Amino acid sequence: MVYSVLCAVIAILTVSMPSSHALWPMPKSLSTGSTPLKLTASQFKITTEFAETHGHSTNTPADLTQAIQRTTAHLQNDKMERLVVGGGAADKSAISSKQVKTINELSMSLVKGAVVRSIAEEAVLPLEQRNEAYELQVPADGSSATLTANTTLGLLRGLTTFEQLWYFVDGEVYTLEAPVEIADRPSYVYRGFMLDTARNFFPVSDIKRTLDAMSMAKLNTFHWHATDSQSFPLQVPGFTEVSAKGAYSASMVFTPDDVQDIVTYAGERGIDVLVEIDTPGHTMIIHESHPEHVACAQASPWSNFANEPPAGQLRLASPATANFTASLLHAAAHLFPSPFFSTGGDELNANCYDQDAETQQILNSTGQTLEQALSGFVGATHTALRSVGKTPVVWEEMVLDHDIELENDTVVMVWISSQNAAAVAEKNFRLVHGPSDYFYLDCGAGEWLGVDPTGNSWCDPFKTWSKSYTFDPMANISDANAHLVLGGEQLLWTEQSSPSNLDSIVWPRAASSAEIFWTGATLPDGSPRNVGTALPRLHDLRYRMVQRGIQAIALQPHFCAIRPEECDVNA
Amino acid sequence: MVYSVLCAVIAILTVSMPSSHALWPMPKSLSTGSTPLKLTASQFKITTEFAETHGHSTNTPADLTQAIQRTTAHLQNDKMERLVVGGGAADKSAISSKQVKTINELSMSLVKGAVVRSIAEEAVLPLEQRNEAYELQVPADGSSATLTANTTLGLLRGLTTFEQLWYFVDGEVYTLEAPVEIADRPSYVYRGFMLDTARNFFPVSDIKRTLDAMSMAKLNTFHWHATDSQSFPLQVPGFTEVSAKGAYSASMVFTPDDVQDIVTYAGERGIDVLVEIDTPGHTMIIHESHPEHVACAQASPWSNFANEPPAGQLRLASPATANFTASLLHAAAHLFPSPFFSTGGDELNANCYDQDAETQQILNSTGQTLEQALSGFVGATHTALRSVGKTPVVWEEMVLDHDIELENDTVVMVWISSQNAAAVAEKNFRLVHGPSDYFYLDCGAGEWLGVDPTGNSWCDPFKTWSKSYTFDPMANISDANAHLVLGGEQLLWTEQSSPSNLDSIVWPRAASSAEIFWTGATLPDGSPRNVGTALPRLHDLRYRMVQRGIQAIALQPHFCAIRPEECDVNA
Structure with missing residues (x-):
């Protein structure tokens, strides 16, 4: 009796402790043991049982096959040393014992009756149909690991987790x-990352690398703020004059082929591409091709007409402009x-319209207020998008600062302050x-406007990963x-x-919210998610990103990364 | 009379206006015209007259020949478009006229009687002997440009300026x-940049790229903070155990060959490598190889013993430790x-020594105060360095916070506050x-210590290029x-x-002080140096860095970079 109780205690200590430093985001449920296990990357096989069951390989969607190939390559190439003093050399004796087993296979399957779709198809299903769940078992005895899910998207997430289990030292791939x-x-x-490709341009290759990094953290939505007042790099069929005159140069354009390339690459990685064409503000550059549609273009001083230079907004009261915009968005929607x-x-600026003779003339002649005109404008664009099956997304001002009609399935993005989420809800x-x-x-990068040497970033200070990590999605939400x-x-x-600082300003920080929105408030052991236990795991993700060519920033001196807690503020 | 006055006015307007957006740092004296001139990069020759004069090519030092080859390559490969709307396409008509001349040669010479030394030799002369002056003339009529200087180092600086004169569009290299x-x-x-290679490690290739960027801005001193408490990557002959046990890994070491590689590369670019082995604080990691020499190593809580983790300082009162340190520095000095x-x-921490029994025992037995012991320790290291011809450099605390004997040729680095420079002087x-x-x-990058999610950078906020640019070297100096x-x-x-963010966090910001200390307080037209006219030129330097593979950060949206002043705070 005493013996069996003791054994149970040992079992809890050695098997159930979710001690893995590698996993990000932390799974909802995790148990790990303390048995070393090796993996021979060159011989390791990832098999799909559901394909064999049905007897023909076409049942394995091509993008799942590619995901398997990527995982296989990562197991070989990551060469990720454990973040401990000595760099994993201390593990060599543990894994060199003849008793250490070698795992040769990960067997993947969909649950019985599951519909086989490609990862890309799963990634863009309506939200309520998306299913990223998976179960993963890695036995200690060298027998096959198993990964099961309801969807290929779930299998992709499981493969991503599987990759994070393994370390490398002196040619050996292993876990302890x-x-x-x-x-x-x-x-x-919804677990996203937003990139603005309008203030400065980013080539497709940078976006693809960003999608790779997103997928490592199981982010599933690439919010692509494609256009703004500064440039319009998105080439929209039927509206090519807008990018021809609004892109920074002929080479700083996303053609429909580029978009398809990005969308495909994202889909293969379980990522939905939510594109944004910001309207009616943030549109000055459309003036270059369509001066008739833009009010207060480059008006001076810009601060009277916009939150940043250059000023310029679509003439929302103009039926011709509303029609143009709705048609533009309708055409763009087909790309995604x-x-x-x-x-x-x-950030709609009312003064821009107050000072615009054409807008005032239309408002006067129709007896509309600016708000009524805005409601009509937004309605026209949303109707156009709904006609091709899109659910509109808007920034918070559309529901908090304006009195316009919006259908209640519209998704609202809260940006001005975390305090505003409750009001939207x-x-x-x-x-x-x-x-x-x-x-x-x-x-936190300081003032970027010219001739303001003592100016700071408007949203100073820098948002560290740990500041982001303390965000509570349910704060003030009933x-x-x-x-x-x-x-x-x-x-x-x-x-x-x-592109010069894309990786370093984004990673690993953008993975902070990835864990908030994947793992939730509680760790597998029931304790609250917290920055103390998160840091070693985030270091791991960061170093693994660097191994894969993503220039993620160092969060601390390497000294600290290999000595968890020793550099804590009160250590 | 009226005619000649008019001509003089025109001459002033078209020839003397220092309008070039490209030059950084701005030369002390500059006049530019408004005549287009082309350069055929593949045929352009840079010749050294002084070599021909003496009749044998050995008079052209190898590193000057290499500098010429680099300039020739940059003229071909920079492909730097002018930062204007349309990207220089508007210049095409101006340069396609048949009247536009093509320049075929830059003729370089040393002034009569100049001693011919290599650039690398000139770069490490005593300060009072260093000479970086040059004169450069580029005629508009297609005749040879001339570059003269007293030294090969001056010629290098002139070549650097020459490279910045040229833009590229559609296969044409030109100036307007x-x-x-x-x-x-x-x-x-002294115009420097300091890099800490101890908190995190930087491979030689990153340091070389940094030296390239430094040279573009005519910086002449690479202050290499090589070691610190976190790691000791510098392999010092006779003391290899220190890096063997103190480097992050066997691959994160600078061998003597690496140092030679860096020193040579720097010298070729007119850069002196000022190495720092920080003592007696910031030395915990020496404990790994020499526990006898380090007090309070990794003592907890670290904040009682150091300004950041880990704590650990050389036992400055110990004669054995002073001897060890002096010998270590003496050996390292030979590498540079x-x-x-x-x-x-x-940042010497007195409590570390107060709590160290061995230090207290020595102080008690010798009747010394800690300050007296410190004076002896510093004296020992400085004597060792002087014995091999080095002038010591120290941080400001050594003269402002401590009462120790220092020879008055010691160079003091002011870091805590700009206010402290006057006291040092x-x-x-x-x-x-x-x-x-x-x-x-x-x-400005936020708190890096663990478990402090609301903490900010101790020296918040971010220092923008323009904040740095407003620094006055003579403020409060008599x-x-x-x-x-x-x-x-x-x-x-x-x-x-x-390495992930080295380029982007350093460039182009570190070029800000390069202009302060090269150009001085006044622009060539007599106006004060100012952030307004600096920004377009700094954009130019930044874009040219990117063309050369240095991942310098975007200071503004590209929209603003090609529209000077339009994004100024009050535009």
């Missing part, structure tokens, strides 16, 4: 924590398989958290409204960013 | 501003041709400005002490930096 048992699913359906499309709607809109006080990756919170995203506005 | 006449020399003899060597000396020490309130490139100001440097401490 077999057996591993994981049952996992995301807490929130996502069920969503963002029409933006932030109270209006019964679904929302995505992107608060500048937690999630803006550009904050239980009744909890279902309205779809998730959240970290965002990069690119006034001071370009 | 011929003729160009420049007479140039630096205002300050610089006339300087920094012994550091910042009052003590009659030569000084280098590196104030954290202007020049610390790491500031005229009588002006000669003590050697120059200044921007610095990167690497708690939150690694």
Whole structure:
């Protein structure tokens, strides 16, 4: 009796402790052991049982096969040393014992009756149909690991977790924590990252690398703020004059082929591409091709007409402009398989329209207020998008600062302050958290406007990963409204960013919210998610990103990364 | 009479206006015209007259020949478009006229009687002998450009300026501003950049790329903070155990060959490598190989013993430790041709020694105070360095916070506050400005210590290029002490930096002080140096860096970079 109780205690200590430093985001349920296990990357096989069952390989979607190939390559190439003093050399004796087993296979299967779709198809299903859950078992005895899911998308997530289990030293790929048992699913359906490709341009290759990094953290939505007042790089069929005159150069354009390339690459990685063409503000550059549609273009001083230079907004009261915009968005929508499309709607400047003779003439002649005209304008764009099956997404001002008609399935992005989420929810809109006080990756880089040497970033200070990590998606949200919170995203506005610092300003920080919205408030052992235990795991993700060519920033001196807690503020 | 006055006015307007957007740092004297001039990069020749004069090519030092080859390559490969709307396409008509001349040669010569030394030799001469002056004339009529200087180092600086004169569009290399006449020399003899390779490690390739960028801005001193408490990557002959046990890994070491590689590369680019082995603080990691020499190693809580983790300082009162340190520095000094060597000396923590039984025993037995022991320790290291011809460099605390004997040729680096420079000068020490309130490139990235999610960077906010640019080297310095100001440097401490963000956190910001200390307070037209006219030129430098593979950050949206002043705060 005493013996068996003791054994149970030992079992708890050695098998159930979720001690893995590698996993990000932390799975919902995890148990790990303390048995070393090796993997011979060159011989390791990842098999799909459901394909064999049905007897023909076409049942394995091509993008799942590619995902398997990527995982196989990562197991060979990551060469990720354990973040401990000595760099894993201390593990060599543990894994060189003849008793250490070698695992040769990961067997993947879909649950019985599952519909086999490609990962890309799963990634763009309506939110309520998306399923990223998976279960993963890695036995300690060298027998095959198993990965099961309802969807290929779930299998992709499981493969991503599997990759994070393994370390490398002196040619050996190994874990010290077999057996591993994981049952996992995301807490929130929307886990995003936003990139602004208009202030500064980013080539397709940079976006693809960003999608790779997103997928490592199981982020599932690439919110692509494609256009703004500074440039219009998106080439929209039927409206090519807009990018021809509005892109920074002929080479700084996303052609439909580029978009398809990005959308495909994202889909293969379980990522939905939510494009945004911000309207009616943030549109000055359309003046270059369509001066008739833009009020206060480059008006001076810009601060009277816009939150940043250059001023310029679509003439929302003009039926011709509304028609043009709706047609533009309608045409752009065909480029993207996502069920969503963002029409933006932030930072509308009323003075721009007050000073615009044409707008005033239309308002006077129709007897409309500016708000009524805005309602009509937004309605026209949303109707156009709905006609091609898109659910509109807007920035928070559209529901908090304006009195316009919006259908209640519209998704609202909260950005000005985390405090504003509750008000959006109270209006019964679904929302995505992107608060500048937690999630803006550009904050803290100082003033970028010219001739202001003592100016600071408007959203100073810098949002560290740990500041972001303390965000509570349910703060001030009533239980009744909890279902309205779809998730959240970290965002990069690119006034001071370009391909030069894309990786370093985004990673690993943007993975901070990835864990908030995947893991939720509680770790597998029941303790609250916290920055103390998160840091060693985030270091791991960061070093693995670097191994894969993503230039993620160092969060601390390497000295600290290999000595958890020794560099804590009160250590 | 009226005609000739008019002509004179026109001449002033078209020839003397220093309108070039490209030059950084701005030369001391500059006149540019408005005549287009082309250069056929593949046929352009850079010749050295002084070699021909003496009749044998050995008179052209190998590193000058290499500099010429680099300039030739840059002229071909920079492909730098002019930062204007349309990207230089508007210049095509101006340069396609048949009247536009093509320049075929840059003829370089040393002034009569000049001693011919290599660039690398010139770069490490005693400060008072260094000469970086040059004169450059680029005629508008297609005749040869001429570059003259007293030294090969001056010729290198002139070549660097010459490279910045040229833009590219559609296969044509051109300027719109011929003729160009420049007479140039630096205002300050020390123009540096400091990199910490101890908090995080940087491979040789990253340091070389940094030296390339430094040379583009005519920076002449690479202050290499090689070691610290976190790691000791510098392999010192005779003391290889220190790096063997103190480097992060066997591959994160600078061998003597690596050092030679760096020193050679720097010298070829006119850069002196001022190495720092910080002592007696910031030395915990020496405990790994020499526990006998280190007090309070990794003592907890670290904040009682050090300004950041880990705690650990050399036992300065111990004769054995002083001897060890002096010998270590003496051995390291042989690796570097610089006339300087920094012994550091910042942030000494008295409590570490108060709590160290061995230190207390020595102090008690010798009847010394800690300050007296410190004076002896520093004296021992400085004597060792002087014995091999090095002038010691120290951080400001050594003269402002401690009462120790220091010879008055010691160079003092001011870092805690720009306010402290005057006090150092009052003590009659030569000084280098590196104030954290202007020049610390790491500031503003948030707290890096663990478990402090609301913590900010200790030196918040981020130091923008324009904040740095407003630094006045002579503020509070009396005229009588002006000669003590050697120059200044921007610095990167690497708690939150690694190769991933090296370029983007350093460039183009570190070029800000390069202009302060080269150009001085006044622009060639007599107006004060100012952030308004600097920004377009700094954009130019930044874009040219990107063309050369240096991942310099975008300072503004590209929209603003091609529209000077339109994004100014009050535009």
